Amino acid sequence: MGHGHDHDHDHDHDDVSLRVKALESLLVERGYLATDAVDKLAEAYEHDVGPMNGARVVARAWSDPAFKARLLEDGSKAIAELGYGGFEGGHVIVCENSDDLHNVVVCTLCSCxxxxxxxxxxxxxxxxxxxxxxxxxxRTVIGEFGYAVPADKAIRVWDSSAEVRYLVLPQRPAGTEGLSEDELAALVTRDSMIGVGLPLEPARA
Amino acid sequence: MRRAHDVGGMEGFGPLTPDSGEYGFHADFERRMFGITMCALGKGLVSSVDEFRWGVEQLAPEEYFASNYYERWISPIERALFDRGQLGPGELTRRAQEIAAGASVPRLDEPEWSDGFVGFVRTAGSFGQPADATARYKPGDRIRLKDVDPPVHTRLPTYARGKVGVIERVHGRNILPDVRAVKQGDVWEHTYLIVFDAQAVFGERAEAGQQLTLDVWESYIESLEA
Known part of the structure; x- marks a missing residue:
């Protein structure tokens, strides 16, 4: 096998879990790992960094035309106004859905x-x-998520193959006039910001 | 050569399984593996994200397709230790057996380093540079991508090789992954957003009217087309 790939090919969770623990143990001994950094990163990406951040960005864009203009001009810079940044967020482009165009994001080579x-x-x-x-x-794939993209709407697929990351700005649902930014954010789903779904409608929120 | 990760346009897959809006982790080993990998980058064990990705890409296809996403992250870290002479044959398996028999995972806290590093992960800005006057192409240019078959890491998917598209944006300058992945230095190139008619890429298989975009480094571009 070479390259230290001496494990067997059993992919059950117990085996993977043991190999990860073994790796962590060896890395600590060799000075390549701080346990508290692993703990803090897990905590952050489990609780603080998630689609609720994107939902706030979208809700702000729906409520504040000047912010929306800045967001479409320079995504990461406008997003930083709300305090969000860091790895895989340094260069974000926001793709605006319209009556004519629906955007959907992928990374075919890994999972950017x-x-x-x-x-x-x-x-x-x-x-x-x-x-x-x-x-x-x-169109077929998005359909499997439960959204039938109207036939007269073109679809653009963004393959994130370099350093830019893409966020879809969904269209503001009808019947949301007068809702606060918080109420709007509650309608914005993760899937609607990837492009495989739509925001919730107010009655269903 | 095409490897398992390069799946764009591959046929034969079944339907998608939507979920309920998850993010984060599904198991404790995922939680640990995420931080292990970030530390390996932060401590310089793995020299770049490109070296890391190239490590994942060298998994045998049957292993790649059978593995959980975070499970695929084990191999590049193992490889980096092995390459530095810090992991002997059978050592990881032996350690796993010791842990199965009750050995504990040692703990090393470094609060100052950890706070600084986690802060960096959560606030770092762009790692790129703005575009400058040396950009060879401009928005509106019709270009053909190279029809090449690199033996090592590249970010030019197989499906796009030799295809013609239109440059829509100049993103800026970024380090070429093909060279950095094999630790041969930092080569800065302009990167571009290319827009294709999906049928020009996939033929009749693609849905009519669909657009497809790709981000490419300048050296992936073969020529200007009329």
Whole structure:
């Protein structure tokens, strides 16, 4: 096998869990790991960095035309106004949905994703099925998530193959006039910011 | 050569399984593996994200497809230790057996380093540089991508090789992953947003009217087209 790949090919969770513990143990001994850094990163990406951040960005864009203009001009800079940044968020471009165009994001080569606004990606986003199919048949794939993109709307698929990360700005749902930014944020789903779904409607929130 | 990770346009997959809006982790080993990898980058064990990705890409296809996403992250870290002479044959397996038999994972806290590093992960800005006058292409240019088959890491997916698209934006300058992945230095190049008609890439298989975009480094571009 070479390269230290001496494990067997059993992929059950117990085996993987043991190998990860063994790796952590060896890295601590060799000075390549601080246990408290691992703890703090897990805590942050489990609780503080997630799609609720992106939802706030979208709700602000729906409520504040000047912010929306800045967001479309320079995504990461406008996002930083709300305090979000860091790894996989240093260069964000915001893709605005319209009556004519629906946007959907993928990374076919790995799983690049705008961590600063969406957190860590969901399982299906990382798996080969989505990555293989959405570039060829986005309308069908989005349909499998429960949204039938209208036939007269073009679809643009963004393959995040370099350093830019993409966030979809969904259209503001009808019937949301007068809602506060907090109320609007509650309608913004993770899927609507990847492009495989729509925001919730007010009655369903 | 095409490897398992390069799946864009591959046929034969089944339907998607939507979820309920998750983020974060699903198991404790995922939680640990995320931080282990960040530390390996932060402590310089793995020299760059490109070296890390190239490590994942060298998994055998049957292993790649059978593995959990974070499970695929084990191999690049193992490889980096092995390459530095810090991991002997069978050592990881032996350690796993010791842990299965009751050995504990040692703990090393470094509050000052950890606070600084976690802060950096959560606030770092762009690692790129603005575009400058040396950019060879401009928005509106019709270009053909190279039809190449690199033996090592690249961010040019197989499906796009040799295809024609239009440059929509100049993103700026970024370090070329193909060279950094194999620790041969930092080569800065302009990166571009290319827009394709999906049928020009995938033929009739693609849905009519669909656009597809890709971000490419300048050296992935073969030529200007008429």
């Amino acid at each position: 994703y705008p961590w600063s606004v969406l957190g860590l990606p969901p399982t299906w986003y990382k798996e080969p099925t989505y990555r293989a199919r959405v570039v060829v048949e986005p």
